[in-house]
Amino acid sequence: MATQHSRSAARLMMAPAVILLLGWMLVPLTMTLFFSFKKYLPLRGDSVANGLEWVGFANYARFLSSSSFWPSVQATLIIVGGVLVITIVFGILLAILLDQPMWGQGVVRIMVIAPFFVMPTVSALVWKNMFMDPTNGILAHLWKAFGAEPVQWLSQASLPSLILIVSWQWLPFATLILLTAIQSLDSEQLEAAEMDGAPVLKRFWFIILPHLSRAITIVILIQTIFLLAIFAEIFVTTGGAFGTKTLSYLIFQRVLESQNVGLGSAGGVYAIILANILAVLLMRVVGKNLDA
Amino acid sequence: MGRIVLDQVSKSFGEVEVIPPLDLTIDDGEFTVFVGPSGCGKSTLLRLIAGLEDTTSGHIRIDGEDATNVSPAKRGLAMVFQSYALYPHMSVRKNIAFPMRMAKMSQEEQDKRIDAAAKALNLTDYLDRRPGQLSGGQRQRVAIGRAIVREPSAFLFDEPLSNLDAALRVGMRMEISELHKKLDTTMIYVTHDQVEAMTMADKIVVLQAGVIEQVGTPLELYRTPRNVFVAGFIGSPKMNLIEGAEAAKHDAHTIGIRPEHIDVSTTEGLWQGTVGVAEHLGSDTFIHIHGVPGCEPMTVRTDGEFGVKHGDTVYLTPNLAHLHRFDAEGLRLE
Numbered sequence: 001m002a003t004q005h006s007r008s009a010a011r012l013m014m015a016p017a018v019i020l021l022l023g024w025m026l027v028p029l030t031m032t033l034f035f036s037f038k039k040y041l042p043l044r045g046d047s048v049a050n051g052l053e054w055v056g057f058a059n060y061a062r063f064l065s066s067s068s069f070w071p072s073v074q075a076t077l078i079i080v081g082g083v084l085v086i087t088i089v090f091g092i093l094l095a096i097l098l099d100q101p102m103w104g105q106g107v108v109r110i111m112v113i114a115p116f117f118v119m120p121t122v123s124a125l126v127w128k129n130m131f132m133d134p135t136n137g138i139l140a141h142l143w144k145a146f147g148a149e150p151v152q153w154l155s156q157a158s159l160p161s162l163i164l165i166v167s168w169q170w171l172p173f174a175t176l177i178l179l180t181a182i183q184s185l186d187s188e189q190l191e192a193a194e195m196d197g198a199p200v201l202k203r204f205w206f207i208i209l210p211h212l213s214r215a216i217t218i219v220i221l222i223q224t225i226f227l228l229a230i231f232a233e234i235f236v237t238t239g240g241a242f243g244t245k246t247l248s249y250l251i252f253q254r255v256l257e258s259q260n261v262g263l264g265s266a267g268g269v270y271a272i273i274l275a276n277i278l279a280v281l282l283m284r285v286v287g288k289n290l291d292a
Numbered sequence: 293m294g295r296i297v298l299d300q301v302s303k304s305f306g307e308v309e310v311i312p313p314l315d316l317t318i319d320d321g322e323f324t325v326f327v328g329p330s331g332c333g334k335s336t337l338l339r340l341i342a343g344l345e346d347t348t349s350g351h352i353r354i355d356g357e358d359a360t361n362v363s364p365a366k367r368g369l370a371m372v373f374q375s376y377a378l379y380p381h382m383s384v385r386k387n388i389a390f391p392m393r394m395a396k397m398s399q400e401e402q403d404k405r406i407d408a409a410a411k412a413l414n415l416t417d418y419l420d421r422r423p424g425q426l427s428g429g430q431r432q433r434v435a436i437g438r439a440i441v442r443e444p445s446a447f448l449f450d451e452p453l454s455n456l457d458a459a460l461r462v463g464m465r466m467e468i469s470e471l472h473k474k475l476d477t478t479m480i481y482v483t484h485d486q487v488e489a490m491t492m493a494d495k496i497v498v499l500q501a502g503v504i505e506q507v508g509t510p511l512e513l514y515r516t517p518r519n520v521f522v523a524g525f526i527g528s529p530k531m532n533l534i535e536g537a538e539a540a541k542h543d544a545h546t547i548g549i550r551p552e553h554i555d556v557s558t559t560e561g562l563w564q565g566t567v568g569v570a571e572h573l574g575s576d577t578f579i580h581i582h583g584v585p586g587c588e589p590m591t592v593r594t595d596g597e598f599g600v601k602h603g604d605t606v607y608l609t610p611n612l613a614h615l616h617r618f619d620a621e622g623l624r625l626e
Binding site: 186187188191192193194195196197198199202206207210211213 | 342363365372377378380390394427438
């Protein structure tokens with residue numbers, strides 16, 4: 001009964017949600033775009049009240065020509081890619097493991113989810129001080145126990161360490177989604193495959209993995225969105241040093257450390273473009289799995 | 293070849309014994325139906341034969357060889373599941389090819405067998421579709437196709453028709469029977485529907501609580517049920533079982549008379565009763581009659597034109613040649 005009347009009523013009732021969402025996105029986006037074309041250095045006395053000087057694409061050119069730009073894009077992509085690979089591979093393995101009937105299943109499942117509840121700042125600090133500290137960290141003690149020189153994780157292997165920390169946080173998420181997907185697999189399909197002569201690994205490859213493809217797609221898409229923006233983990237561990245400066249961290253430095261709002265805003269627009277390029281790529285590659 | 297022998301096979305899940313030790317022989321080329329109410333262990337028995345469950349004790353021999361501890365894939369049996377268990381992400385062709393692909397059969401041979409199976413099962417036009425795009429009956433045929441191409445020594449069917457609508461079920465019943473005639477391979481078929489059992493089987497195995505109640509041809513079971521359970525389970529509508537004084541007249545604890553072996557009259561007869569519900573099927577009418585001592589209600593079958601309505605008084609005369617007598621243990625008296 002989609003009459004003219006009910007349709008306009010529906011629009012009216014959806015309006016608050018639409019306006020709120022639009023406002024939520026459009027206001028910051030417009031402000032970012034606005035500032036990105038202005039010279040805005042608050043410490044030099046620039047302010048919105050006095051009017052800002054229009055500089056055209058100067059901020060964009062400067063952000064792009066900075067020696068930190070391409071390395072930051074690279075670091076971002078490496079972290080996103082590394083974390084995705086680790087969380088999905090181990091997520092699938094853990095999900096299969098947790099799907100097996102075992103004693104204390106409920107408790108184990110809750111414990112597996114636990115890291116997801118730890119705040120990123122806290123977990124990064126725990127990793128930095130308790131595991132990766134080159135003198136007091138557990139890993140350092142482990143290395144020493146075998147007579148090896150402790151690794152200075154966050155400076156010598158900064159990107160892998162960061163990937164490890166972030167993966168630890170996101171593994172529960174991937175595991176959880178993949179576990180529910182595995183549980184929805186019809187056991188008769190596995191039995192049929194078994195009778196058809198498929199051994200365990202082939203059953204995994206031909207039955208379980210295709211069944212998981214949609215869940216894997218969802219994990220990739222959601223995690224990419226969040227991983228592009230990781231910040232706290234970098235802030236409390238390396239502070240952007242040792243090649244761990246991601247695009248979002250670079251923007252933070254431009255805006256707050258250099259107090260250059262215009263330059264940072266231009267970086268923000270680049271970040272939006274990068275995120276959209278990735279999104280389009282991902283939808284091209286894995287998005288077809290979402291079609292029913 | 294496909295002779296399957298169960299020797300003292302039993303199955304327990306933890307403390308619960310689902311199937312007490314039983315013996316059963318299924319001959320080569322035989323269409324055997326396991327029938328019984330739900331939870332009677334018929335599916336478990338089939339899964340034991342398939343190898344999807346391990347036996348608790350006893351031996352399963354397939355073609356004379358002990359297969360008790362052989363993996364399901366190596367028993368040479370093919371199974372059709374109740375849910376069809378098609379692989380949803382593969383096309384029909386790939387579904388059917390899957391067992392051959394696992395057996396590393398040559399592509400040429402695979403194509404040959406797929407074409408043959410598709411032709412036999414009317415699936416040629418659907419080979420490139422996904423299972424999700426097929427109707428229930430077509431999915432069923434794909435599942436059968438996947439079983440056929442392996443050329444197994446026996447087919448196992450686990451309630452394959454229970455997800456189909458009534459009309460389709462009758463059609464598929466015929467198709468499976470014809471397939472059996474054509475392939476002449478051993479088939480074991482599990483169902484709770486005694487009509488399927490009666491119409492398809494060479495041999496029916498009636499199960500209750502994991503125990504074999506009777507094994508025989510459909511007509512043997514119909515004519516000489518070994519006990520009250522089989523008598524009540526085989527035949528549609530159900531046999532009328534009468535206890536008490538009426539049974540005592542025939543020196544039995546219980547007597548049974550099938551609805552089709554009772555004459556109904558509006559004027560005279562042995563028993564008197566009133567009509568409850570009359571089900572007019574066109575060809576037949578099933579009348580449920582109340583007031584006959586020892587049997588409430590009694591069902592009788594008459595021709596379709598027999599005109600009675602609710603509340604009418606009718607007289608019934610059983611055909612004594614078809615009377616079944618059972619003792620207090622429920623066993624048949626000759």
